[in-house]
Amino acid sequence: MSNLLFIDEKTVQSLLDIRQLVDIIERALINFSIKAETIAQPIRTVVNIPSQSAHFFNMPCYSQQDNALATKLACLFPNNYKLALPTIHAVILLFDCNTGVPQAIIDADYVTEMRTAAASAVATKYLVNDNYNILCIIGSGAQARSHLLVMKAIFQFSEIRICSRSKSNAERLAKDTNTHAVIYDCVQDAVQDADVICTTTNTVDPIVFEKWIKQGAHINAVGACTPQRREIDGELMRNAVVVADSRESAKNEAGDIILANASVDAEIGEIASGKVTIDTNQTTVFESLGLAIEDAVCARLIYDLYNSRNVTTS
């Protein structure tokens, strides 16, 4: 294991470009849905830590065409905000697909933030109504930040809103990301007339209701990744067109779907590949759980970029 690399967060940040990331995530989502025979990705295991309302995820994946064999280990500790620590900490272990030799341990906090926002960007590309104007980000944590950065890089919104229970956190996020944003602390006001809504919170109970949103809006529901949590109310989940990253994950992990008794109309990879078409005048929800393949393709990209830079600079 003498060549095992550790790639830290700063290095990861310097290697990843948003547009390239969105492209590889789109390709991964398509392959996941329509070339399933070339991918091995069991449903992730989740170890619960009840004393902290926390979860420990193990997310393995092998993707033949991406030359990627990896697993991500991620901790979700929602109480960390009391310690001013990030809620999610993650590492990816990357292996050589031909020999099984470990190649790298990659700090995956930034990867998790950015690949999740990239998946939302892919969903938005295919599900947003053509005449979109207003983006509304709900939450002001790590996912809110990555969603703001990626959405701004990929789409042209005429108005950006950030809604957080604490207005000062939303203001800080706007400042840190150099975003001219309208700040809200009331979700009902913030989502009114919004064309794209990204929910990026740790809430347990729904915070977005059907009666508040515009017909034809697109929602990226990112925060509720366990069967007990939900961000979106049941009526909205049952009446909207629901698109998941993975049907199997949605059935097993998505509180928004399980607790609402809602159904999944398509996987985003089926839509991006052209296999399924959705009328974008309808209200759509992208239920994002997060897939191991997203992390595996990022890990392969990061490792290859790291090596090519080190070769050219040495």
Ligand SMILES: NC(=O)C1=CN([C@@H]2O[C@H](COP(=O)(O)OP(=O)(O)OC[C@H]3O[C@@H](n4cnc5c(N)ncnc54)[C@H](O)[C@@H]3O)[C@@H](O)[C@H]2O)C=CC1
């Ligand atoms: N779909 C996916 O692939 C991924 C989803 N996630 C999920 O995204 C969520 C957010 O993650 P981070 O941004 O890293 O966490 P974070 O702790 O940095 O931010 C959470 C935000 O939610 C807000 N919040 C908490 N409870 C709320 C409530 N009741 N109403 C309104 N806002 C509330 C907090 O104030 C904070 O702004 C987590 O629940 C995590 O499970 C995280 C990574 C990947």
Ligand SMILES: O=C([O-])C1=[NH+]CCC1
């Ligand atoms: O996909 C992911 O990495 C995660 N989803 C929920 C917590 C971590």
